[in-house]
Every structure is written in structure tokens, then in C-alpha cells.
Amino acid sequence: MRYQAIYFITLFGMAFYSMVDTASAQIRIAKPAGEKIGVSLNGLSVEPGPAADLFIATLRDNIERSGWLTVAGSGRADVAVSGSVNQRRNDVRAEIRALGVHNQQNYLRQAYRHPADDVRRLAHQVVDDLVYAVTGHRGIATTRIIFVGQEGRNRELFMMDADGGNFEQWTRDGSVSVRPRWGPTPDKVTYTSYINHFPDVFLIDLRSGNRTAVAEYSGLNSGGVLSPSGNEMAVILSKDGNPELYVKDLKSGRLTRLTHTLQANEASPSWSPDGRHIVYVSDQAGPPHLYIISRQGGPPRRLTTRGNENVAPDWGPNGLIAFASRVGRQYHLVVMDPEGNEVYRFSDRGDASYEDPSWAPNGRHIVLGRRENFRSQIYIIDTLGDPPVRLTPSEGEWLSPAWSPHQP
Amino acid sequence: MVVLVAVAMVTQVTGCQRRRASGAGADGVSPVRGMPADQVYGQGLGPRFGMDGRQVEGQFQAVLFGFDSSQIVDTERAKLEDVARHMRRNPNARLIVEGHCDERGSREYNLSLGERRALAARAYLIGLGITGDRIQTRSYGSERPVAFGHHEEAWRQNRRAEFVIVQ
Numbered sequence A: 001m002r003y004q005a006i007y008f009i010t011l012f013g014m015a016f017y018s019m020v021d022t023a024s025a026q027i028r029i030a031k032p033a034g035e036k037i038g039v040s041l042n043g044l045s046v047e048p049g050p051a052a053d054l055f056i057a058t059l060r061d062n063i064e065r066s067g068w069l070t071v072a073g074s075g076r077a078d079v080a081v082s083g084s085v086n087q088r089r090n091d092v093r094a095e096i097r098a099l100g101v102h103n104q105q106n107y108l109r110q111a112y113r114h115p116a117d118d119v120r121r122l123a124h125q126v127v128d129d130l131v132y133a134v135t136g137h138r139g140i141a142t143t144r145i146i147f148v149g150q151e152g153r154n155r156e157l158f159m160m161d162a163d164g165g166n167f168e169q170w171t172r173d174g175s176v177s178v179r180p181r182w183g184p185t186p187d188k189v190t191y192t193s194y195i196n197h198f199p200d201v202f203l204i205d206l207r208s209g210n211r212t213a214v215a216e217y218s219g220l221n222s223g224g225v226l227s228p229s230g231n232e233m234a235v236i237l238s239k240d241g242n243p244e245l246y247v248k249d250l251k252s253g254r255l256t257r258l259t260h261t262l263q264a265n266e267a268s269p270s271w272s273p274d275g276r277h278i279v280y281v282s283d284q285a286g287p288p289h290l291y292i293i294s295r296q297g298g299p300p301r302r303l304t305t306r307g308n309e310n311v312a313p314d315w316g317p318n319g320l321i322a323f324a325s326r327v328g329r330q331y332h333l334v335v336m337d338p339e340g341n342e343v344y345r346f347s348d349r350g351d352a353s354y355e356d357p358s359w360a361p362n363g364r365h366i367v368l369g370r371r372e373n374f375r376s377q378i379y380i381i382d383t384l385g386d387p388p389v390r391l392t393p394s395e396g397e398w399l400s401p402a403w404s405p406h407q408p
Numbered sequence B: 001m002v003v004l005v006a007v008a009m010v011t012q013v014t015g016c017q018r019r020r021a022s023g024a025g026a027d028g029v030s031p032v033r034g035m036p037a038d039q040v041y042g043q044g045l046g047p048r049f050g051m052d053g054r055q056v057e058g059q060f061q062a063v064l065f066g067f068d069s070s071q072i073v074d075t076e077r078a079k080l081e082d083v084a085r086h087m088r089r090n091p092n093a094r095l096i097v098e099g100h101c102d103e104r105g106s107r108e109y110n111l112s113l114g115e116r117r118a119l120a121a122r123a124y125l126i127g128l129g130i131t132g133d134r135i136q137t138r139s140y141g142s143e144r145p146v147a148f149g150h151h152e153e154a155w156r157q158n159r160r161a162e163f164v165i166v167q
Helices: A010-015 A050-065 A116-135 B002-014 B074-089 B107-127 B152-158
Strands: A003-007 A037-046 A069-071 A079-088 A091-100 A106-115 A144-151 A154-161 A177-182 A188-193 A200-205 A211-215 A221-226 A232-237 A244-249 A255-257 A266-271 A277-282 A289-294 A309-315 A321-327 A330-336 A342-348 A353-359 A365-372 A375-382 A398-403 B055-057 B094-100 B135-141 B160-166
Touching: A037 A050, A037 A116, A050 A069, A050 A079, A050 A091, A050 A116, A069 A116, A079 A116, A091 A116, A106 A116, A116 A154, A144 A177, A154 A177, A177 A221, A177 B107, A188 A221, A200 A221, A200 A232, A211 A221, A211 A232, A221 A266, A221 B107, A232 A266, A232 B107, A244 A266, A244 A277, A266 B107, A277 A309, A289 A309, A309 B107, A321 A353, A330 A365, A342 A353, A353 A375, A365 A398, A375 A398, B074 B107, B094 B107, B107 B135, B107 B160
Parallel strands: A037 A069, A037 A079, A177 A398, A266 A309, A309 A353, A330 A353, A353 A398, B094 B135
Antiparallel strands: A003 A342, A079 A091, A091 A106, A144 A154, A144 A398, A177 A188, A188 A200, A200 A211, A221 A232, A232 A244, A244 A255, A266 A277, A277 A289, A309 A321, A321 A330, A330 A342, A353 A365, A365 A375, B055 B160, B094 B160
16 A cells, blocks of 8 residues: 655654653653553463463454554563463453653553453453553554445444454445544444434434434434534434534434525534534535534634545544545545644545544544555554554455444 | 536536525525425424325325435426325325435535435425425435435436325
């Protein structure tokens, strides 16, 4: 794959590297961009067996995917992991210690116990604990990604771990599902489904498996996304005669209409991290562009001016907005601050387009659909420069991924 | 022939969502001739129907749209007049207008664009005397193409409004 990433200001890169966590006395390890912290696993004693083997393989893989760490030989390691991994009946037990090679800092000393048939999740947890202990950043190994897959003529929801494992189909509706999005907690997802023959917005509670319609008005219901408080939902409705942006209070059911553009389309709202603003798509000036409006309503502010069109915004936990920007016939991934300064652009030197980006909760990685020759696959892009990684099987049509928040 | 190739290239680049979808842009043209754009998109929808009842698809020809337009062009008007005639003769019949887009562009944006196509067709039928409460809209965006293939002819057939009669 040929691609190019352009950083516009160093501030963006530097922000990630303020590594000393003032909240704790622990000394973190900091490296300049492009250099990773070497972790040696040579001191880990593993009792061979299928579960322990899978644990170690997943541990190595997830360390590489973390962005901050890499598995290194003892001579080049900054952190030495030691301890033991073994299986007792149906459980895997792990004792993990992590010691700074140069500073003798005791980063991690933790005992784990987890069902052997779910040992990948145990490895995810160990990697996230290691990443946090060493760098002060919360890891992404325990997060999940929900997305849409083509099933014949229909489109269903699927889910996987952030490393592509535990791949599972979530709906079997024989219907169309469109662009799922996570709520503020990893147990809530909203999406648009035609299961009742019209485009309605549903809220899924992943713990109970319950699914309830939260917008089923006449006409179009789409783009539903929960506010950071979880009490409200931004949504596109056409019940009053034209697709417009509304906010629905989920307790009272009360609707507030935010846009009044009878000559234009609105689509794809996304909340600011503080819940006070919403970025969305509108074609009121001709081609689709991004606008920001207050939760209270009032005049919107146009955010984007460059590109043939700008669509599918995702306002990340880092305060930055990722979206797809069409240049010619290609869509680029663009990251912009709310003042309209472009801080990052990722594009393909070939024909591929990048669609429907969604921030990881670490504010560094982005999951998106990569479309080439009219076929879409799901990839992770690292805004700090690690190469793109494909998550979905090469067969099939996979699109519109959304990255979960952290586990509480 | 040279001209045809040039047209195909331009449309391939511009896509479903190039211009203002309503067609009510700087030129002030309403999607429905003789009806102000604000009136076309200012008529709220009645209570939803079509969850049950006998539904007949494919009885009428699909109305086709230009790329990124929800304008009812003159050559498509006769198709809507056929639908209106049926609705007048069958006062108990109700109608779902389905709006569709070609495959290009953002899927969520295309849901809104398809809805505006369906709403334009609905407004035209209201202008022909059909009561608005008898007409629902359903946008499929680019999710339900009728022509497969990634070329202008397929895209042209997919930018459409279809009519489903509910008895």
C-alpha cells in the first residue's frame, strides 16, 4: 500500500509526548516520535499449552499494535517483563512484573486469573496495564470495534476486538444496517436499521442484548449519536418535511430542532467532548461541508472550506475532528481542530479512499473504511506514523467502523 | 463519441453529491416547477403507515434524477402523473415513495439526499391534488441499488424514486 501522511503543526505530535504523569509519583518513559519503548519478554516463564501459547502470541501482537511499545531482545530493552503464565483447570493464571532496565523502576506487579477459553482478553488486559504503567497512556487492546458487513443483499452489524480478534456477527436481521456509533460507555451503541421497514434509529444495550427504537418518526431517522452525558441524542429527522438536525432528550422524549435549512440536507452529527457543540454535514452552501452548532441552537459556523466535499465527521476525545474529504475522486482522511486548522492529512498515492473515520479513545489511532476498486476493508491508521493495519478478512465488504470508548 | 467519453469522465469525478441536492441553489430553481422550494420541503409528514397491509411494488416506472439533484425534470413528469391518476381512482390506496442514490459518496449523506428525492416526488403529487397524509417517504440512500456495476449507466438508473402502493 502506498500512502502519505502530512503533519501540519508539531504541536499535534508533541501533545502526545508530554509523558510525565503529574498525578502519580511514577516516572514514565518518554521517547521521541518514531522511537518505541523496547519490552523484553525473555524473563517470562510460560508453561506450554494451547491457552498459554495463545496468550503469549496475543501479548506480543498487542504490544506491537499499542503504538508505544515494541518487543525487544534483552540487550535493547527499556523494560524487562518477568513472571509466569500457566493453566490450572479452566483458568489461565499469570503473574506479571515489569521492571525498568535503566532506572530499576518497578512499573507493574500484578496477578491475573481468567478463563482459558477467553485468554485473548487476558492478554489485552495485561498489555493495557503495561502500556499505562510504562507510558501513562491508556491502551487500546481492551477496546472493541463495531462495524457493518455485507451479507448478500443485506448489511448486518459485526464486532471485533481492536486487534481484529473475537470477530462476531451481531445482527441477523435480513435487513439494512447503517453506520453504528458508540455512546459514552462501551455498553451502548446507536445505529440506523430498516428492520421495521423504515430507517429508524435503535439503541443497543450490549450487556443485555436489548435493542430499542429511539427515533421512529415518519420519514427519515438517521445519524443518531448519544451525547457525552448519555441523556440526549443528536439525530437527523425529516418528519417536518426535510432532513434536519435535532436533539432528543431520551428521558422526556422532547425534541429540539437545531437547523432550519429547507433548501439543504443535513447529515452525520457528532458531539464535542464537552457536549456543548455538534459538528455535522450540511450542503447549504452547495457541496457537503462541515458546520459546528451550539447544543442550544443558533447560527451554525462553517468549519471546512477546502476539498470538493467534507463528510462523516467524528469529534474525538482529544478535541480534534476527523472526517473524509474528497479531493478529485479520492477521499482523504483529514484531522482538524474546531477553529478550522488542518493538523493532519492521510491519503493514498494510488486510488484508495478513506471513509467514515472513528477515533480510538487514545486520541492517536483512527479506524476507518478503506475503499479501493469499489470494495471496502477496515483499517487502523496511526496518526503518529505506524503503518496502516488491515483488520477485516480480505473476502467480503466491511465498512463504517466505530471505535468503542475505554472500559470503565 | 469523444463528447460521450468526456461526459462520462466528468460525471465519474463529480458523483452523487456534487451540487446542492435540492436544485434550489443560486439559480433559485425549485425541485418542483411552480412550487416554491420552501413549500416542497415545508410540508410535514403524516402518521406512518406501511408496516403492514398489502404492498405492491413495481407497478409504476421509477422517476430518475440527475447527479446530486432532487429536481423533478420535465421528462419524468408523466410518470408522476400516472401515479397521481392511480391514487385518484383508488381513494383508499396509500403510497410510499422510496428515494435512492448511486453508490458514490457518504452513505449517511446519501440517506438525506434520497429522502429529499422522495420528498420532491411527494410534493409533486400533492401539487397534483393527492392528500399529503396518503404519502409516506422512505430513503434507502445508496443501500438498495437496482443496477449493479460501477459506471455511469448503473449510477443513472440508481438515482431514482420508486413507488410502492399500500392497499
